[in-house]
Amino acid sequence: MIPFLSLEGKRALITSGTRGAGAATVALFRELGAQIVTTARTQPADLPDSLFVAADLTSTEGCAALAAAVRERMGVVDIIVHMLGGSSAPSGGFEALNDEIWRKELDLNLMPAVRLDRELVPSMVSRGTGVVIHVTSIQRQLPLPEATTAYAAAKAALSTYSKSLSKQVSPHGVRVVRVSPGWIETEASIDLATRLAADHGGDVEQGKKMIMESLGGIPIGRPSKPEEVASLIAFLASDRASTITGTEYVIDGGTVPVV
Structure with a gap:
């Protein structure tokens, strides 16, 4: 019997794949037959060298080094999953956010996707195939002013960038979609x-x-469980979703109270 979902033969880059929903996505992609490379600053003991590249993706140099390692190991990628994100901003609302904090939030939540796409998506376009998945957040719609203003703004920028990228590359066979989680039980x-x-x-x-x-x-x-988020990402990355592009899929248990 042919399985409903397979990523057999697909080459995938999954950023921030060592814990939480990222680790669950790495595990599921491997189970479904994909060849993967993932990255973080520090390599966990249970992840073999063949699957991991240590990189600081908040820097231009880190993104360039990761892209070079991906090309060396896999040649080209068929799937990019941008899992990286988070916030270290202090509470206290907008007044507590200085320029350095804003820069850090953008360098963590927006710029790694921009830089890696610029490095790796052109080869997808030239081959006429590929999938890019940007993991955003419901915070772009439901920011918490006391604590998540900068994070939410960065994720909103990522969502807008993703939509623009999809309009440019979808006519060339490259799908770009967004996954917007709510609270994940990590x-x-x-x-x-x-x-x-x-x-x-x-x-x-x-x-x-x-x-x-x-x-x-x-x-x-x-x-949501990390495995549930991973399942949605795997479906969107698969050929089962071959006509889905330019849109966002919310997985939040119904948290966002609007249509």
Whole structure:
């Protein structure tokens, strides 16, 4: 029986693939037959050298080094999944965000995709095939002014850039799509829930509830699992989604309260 979903023979670059939804995406792509390269600043012990390139993607030099390593190992890529993102900005609203913080948020959440696409997408265009997936965030629609203004703005910029790229390269056979997660139950988010609960004398479930309430609620009553986000990405990267381009898929348990 032919499997419903296969990435057999596909060559994929997945950034930030060592933990959370990125690690789940790496694991699923490998299970589905893809040849992958992933990257982070530090290599985890359970990931072999053949699958990993250490790089700091917040710099121009780091992106160029990764692109060169990808070309050396795989020749060309069929799929790029831009998982990298996050925030280290302080709370305190817009007044707490100086120029250096803004630069760091943009260099983490926008510029790695811009730089890597510029390096690797032209070969997709010349071959007339390829898939680029930009992982954005529902924060671009639901920013939390106290804590995520710069992160949300960077992800909004990534979404707009992605849409523009799709309009340029889709006529040449290259699909560009966005995946917009809400809260994902990663190790980091569970640590946050644990800290919040400890501050208020509760348990981790109460901490999770506090996070959900800060987002305005999650109708299904829980965050997404990393594996669920990975499954959506794998489908969009596959030939099953061959006419899907230029659009965004939200995976947030119903958090965004608008159509």
